[in-house]
Amino acid sequence: MMMMKSKNIIYALALAVMAMTGCKRDSFLDLNPDDAFSDPTFFKNESDLKLYCNGFYSTLPVMDNNSDNNSDNMVPRSKDPFLSGQYIVPIVKNDDNGEWSWKNERSVNYFLSRYQRAQAGDDVKNKYAAEARFFRALYFWQKVKRYGDVPWFSKDLNENSPELDLPRTPHKQVMDSVLADLNFAVANLPVPGSAEKGRLHKYAAAALKARICLWEGTYRKYHNLGNDQPMIREAANAAQLVIASGDYDLYSTGHPATDYYNLFIQEELQGNKEAIMPKRFIKDVFMHNLTRQLGEGNTGFSKSFVRSFLCTDGLPTSLSPSYKGDDSIQAEITNRDPRFGQLIATPGFVFQVDASGNKDLITLPRIGTSVTSTGYQRVKGRSSSLEQWNANQSTLDLFIFRYAEVLLVYAEAKAELNECDQNVIDQTISRLRARVGMPAMQIAALRKDPKSDFPGLPVLLDEIRRERRVELAAEGFRFDDLLRWNAGKLIENPESILGMKLRPEVKAQYPNQGQVKDIVLDANGYIRVYPDITNRIWNEKMYLYPIPTQELTLNPKLLPQNKGW
Template structure:
């Protein structure tokens, strides 16, 4: 035993002696993570760091923004959106915190990239600038959402430590828009139009056009949109339905998309949107259209259904309507389902998705058809369908709206709107000066056009805020489809699900309480 003790002591003393001779022996580089000491050396390192920012782009969450508007109902009663729709959101609501946290996590990654990219010793400066442009665009994407959701927010353009994070303050939203405009302009200079599957010049310019439209800076919005239009790099995909199916992926209409791949990087947008009957063993129908959006689709002759000359028949409400309605919504027994059957939602019947047939079936009698691809039917939670975040139709409508708000109504405004309306698979009659020539008439038309063209793509919440329409369209009981019951024509009413909107409070979300507990310098928005 004593001999063993002596040996242990000798080994211990030997180790101490060696350590004394080699003071840096324990200063090793961790082998379970990438250290800054060995990173930021090659162009490949820079590409890896830029790639780490891409996953922050929205995916299936696009529906959740419309799910807080008048156009989609959050159909599952225990979903976090429900309390917000009904006006019950508080400073502790998880949805507010998650949006804030996700945005600033992305901004932190982007700032880390921008703080370190110039350490890379690379002779190909064009490649370095291209990566900078991609990351700056991704950072701006998050700031656009933060500005629209929260108003004044901290503008962080470089990395900060924990202590600094406890003292930052909110910057005026005007400064956020200034930063977005500047960063996206610089990014556009560095980016090529075609950049493989990565962010290109069109995404930077398109997001700038969107941001400046949201900010009410119409001249900048129109200029950015016109640069894209004049480039002739993009065009409308002829088939509106296929645009949101696998056939339309990577088409010339897409400026920015979140890319996915089945079995590798998949999502569940099919399971989120499809009718309950099309998702064996799952829930489905998380968000469902309301009558409010259905009524915005004009007749095939271009007239609104409210026009006595339109030919609209309330007893046959889906006849001769804008084709985009059929492509975007599961409507009635005429709509084919992915399993080969037909959609049936009439209450009190044995239709495939009759209202109240289950707790998860549609409550309004409608379901979203965009992004419901029959290829995903057999594996609904393993979709590899790309999610479009910016497309050429939006650019055209942004240009038209900005020019109308500027009072610069010329033929280019009509051309932009009519390109969208006269897509090959839509083919509505053109808007002409004889139909509408005043700013007020054209404003109404372009807003309607935007609402139906971009339905369920995540724009409605922001649009009704910037148009200051939310207090008009949000309050009240959500309404569903009309149907015949005992000889009477009745409409589904979701009594007990009253939505509310306080214009003195609800145009902005509150700064999350958890953030204000960590940083008392963050002031709160009015009404919270």
């Protein structure tokens, strides 16, 4: 079993194809493949095509420990520079942060300009072209999210390429090209049963298409760009393709108090029906540090996020007679969505088990330490295993594409198309709730939360967004969601940077009073993570990042700079 798993791990490959070299002319000329392979002798057979495409796999999006730190869901001890107004327009691109670096896009285009040379059948060549176009769609979408209008180029460039001096291509035009790439990938990648384990397949491409098209369609709608419905329809159709395949399901063992938590601490996701595509790890071969970082992360969920959990009667806290308030963590978790205790360390959670089997139990939130900034410590993806806690030794598999996200995309897209009936909800939201023992959503019984973040939104869409926020918490979706919904102002909510309530009687329970004596509270007794501010300020310019100034100098046709920067 161990040998089989190691053979299937593509992501650990260290390929020269991704070793980039610099360029004097422009960032579009980040040269990588032609230095790594001899052009006249490469791309001769299927093995060459596969080897080249392997180099892209390390760029697949994976949940990590910092996911959602850049949103209203979590409050890192150190302020996020972008959300706190401290971000400075960069002078030069920074490859590590993805700032105006085009090396990945060029690497794809290099392949697509040459793969037809291979002595292989059209189906084989199209399969690897589909892999490359999957990644090109991903890369250009990431550019559009960050910068808006960006140059679209479909071939690799050299110093004499006229495309170097092209202006930026309009956002919507780039995304139409992204959609074409996604459609090619869905049409030409094999179904999972025919695909090599660990490689892209039809439904992984459909999951990415659903994600991207929902983002683009709703971005167009809520930013008044027009022509939003076709993209939202594409999102619904892509999600439906995955659902109709019958290959996937939600992970459940019939234990609603633990199934959601256990889903994210598995050493083997291959074969788990919720894993459309996992990233896999193996001891002493390919490991990560997530469990250790989650125990020392200096972050925590926000009060804003915690208020989003429904009560067990299916009502928000502002409407439910079952809500017990938040004077203590014990009261706050009572009668709440069971995902509360599977996302957040609450009394009774086993923080760690030592080599002798002794359990380190959570009795009080570990505020005043590096474990959490807010008292709401993230435990999603954190195992109590000592072996997993060792630095850079974790072998827990991580999700790249998860079936729950597809269900949420389908529900939201159908609601945006005014086609979300009870049958759609029964296939999607109600199934997610059933896993954790929550009551099914009944459209006819929905009541608008008077404290909703989206007061002008129809109640059905509002509750679908709530479900998405809870189910996908700490997976890195929230900031992108705020962007596409034109909801950046939620960053200004004071509760987005507050933690738990720390009443004097709760504070007195801590055996080490030095641990809590310097914690700053607001007037209502909630932890103020940033003592110098009571709320953050959202500026409309923050819907896009600025282009590095050197790039504007190299190509003045990229001007103007993004608005406000």
